[in-house]
Structure formats: structure tokens, C-alpha cells
Amino acid sequence: MKITVIQGPNLNMLGIREQGVYGSIKLDDIHAQMEQIAKQNNIEVEFFQSNLEGEIVDKIQECLGDSDGIVINPAAYTHTSIAIRDAIAAVSLPAIEVHLSNIHQREEFRHKSLIAPVCAGQILGMGPYGYHLAMIGMIQILNEVAAIKKARTEAQK
Numbered sequence: 190m191k192i193t194v195i196q197g198p199n200l201n202m203l204g205i206r207e208q209g210v211y212g213s214i215k216l217d218d219i220h221a222q223m224e225q226i227a228k229q230n231n232i233e234v235e236f237f238q239s240n241l242e243g244e245i246v247d248k249i250q251e252c253l254g255d256s257d258g259i260v261i262n263p264a265a266y267t268h269t270s271i272a273i274r275d276a277i278a279a280v281s282l283p284a285i286e287v288h289l290s291n292i293h294q295r296e297e298f299r300h301k302s303l304i305a306p307v308c309a310g311q312i313l314g315m316g317p318y319g320y321h322l323a324m325i326g327m328i329q330i331l332n333e334v335a336a337i338k339k340a341r342t343e344a345q346k
């Protein structure tokens with residue numbers, strides 16, 4: 190089983206700038222922790238970061254037939270991108286939306302997520318630990334999906 194982790198614009202700056210808002214941990218370190226959880230659960234994981242909306246849409250489409258689930262922090266595109274929302278809906282894979290900050294405690298324009306309605310769940314305000322929770326949550330979803338598929342196959346025998 191494989192999980193693709195998609196990081197939106199400016200998240201490559203984590204731990205480098207604005208540490209007061211987003212903390213001091215670097216994106217690579219967050220990914221190393223996620224990789225560890227994946228390994229412990231025998232799951233493959235791929236990491237992708239882009240500052241470009243179209244590249245994120247392309248990556249979501251590539252998940253079709255390649256990945257079983259998506260963990261995504263769409264960053265600022267959370268609040269603006271119908272294209273990313275449509276891509277997630279189109280691939281019909283379970284997705285979990287992650288935000289480092291609690292977007293509801295911030296400016297009004299961050300309160301609305303266009304992505305949340307097409308996701309299985311949303312984790313926010315937990316800092317980098319939110320990615321850890323998202324991995325655990327996605328692994329739980331994938332195990333449930335696998336168990337349902339297995340039960341269906343056995344019922345057809």
C-alpha cells in the first residue's frame with residue numbers, strides 16, 4: 190500500500206522563515222518522521238512539494254492507480270483552489286487535509302477550506318504532530334478499505 194504526501198506553496202520554507210508562526214522543524218524532518226511511521230506499518234510513502242497549483246493537480250491525478258491515499262496540506266490553495274478540490278474528488282482516493290496552524294483562529298479568509306468537503310478528515314492546529322496523526326488516520330482508513338475488499342472477495346467465492 191502507498192500513501193502520497195502533498196505539500197503546497199511555501200511549505201518548503203518551514204523551519205527557515207516565520208518560525209514564530211510555523212515552528213522550527215524543517216519539512217524534511219517532518220517527512221522523515223512520517224517515513225518512519227510508514228515503515229513500521231509496511232507502507233510505501235512518497236513526498237511531493239510544489240508552489241504551483243497545476244503541479245499539485247498533476248500529482249493528485251498521478252495518484253490514480255499508483256497510491257491508495259493522499260495526505261495533503263494545500264497551504265494557501267486551501268482557501269482558493271477549486272482545481273485541487275476537483276482533482277481530489279476525481280481520483281476518488283481517501284484524502285486527509287492537514288494544517289499546522291488552527292486556521293479558524295487566524296484571519297477570516299483562512300477559515301474556509303474548499304478542500305475539506307472532498308476529504309475523509311481534516312487535522313489542524315496540532316503543528317507538525319498533525320502529520321503524524323494524519324499518517325495514523327490514513328493507515329487506519331486503508332486497513333478498513335482492505336478489510337472490506339477482502340470480505341467482499343470471500344463472499345463472492
Ligand code: CA2
Nearest residue numbers: 199202203206207264265288289290299
Ligand atoms: O497552517 C497551515 O498549515 C497552512 O496551510 C499554512 C499556509 C497557510 O496559507 C494556510 O492558511 C494554513 C501557509 C504555509 C506557508 O508556510 C511557510 C512556512 C515558513 C515560512 C513561510 C511560510
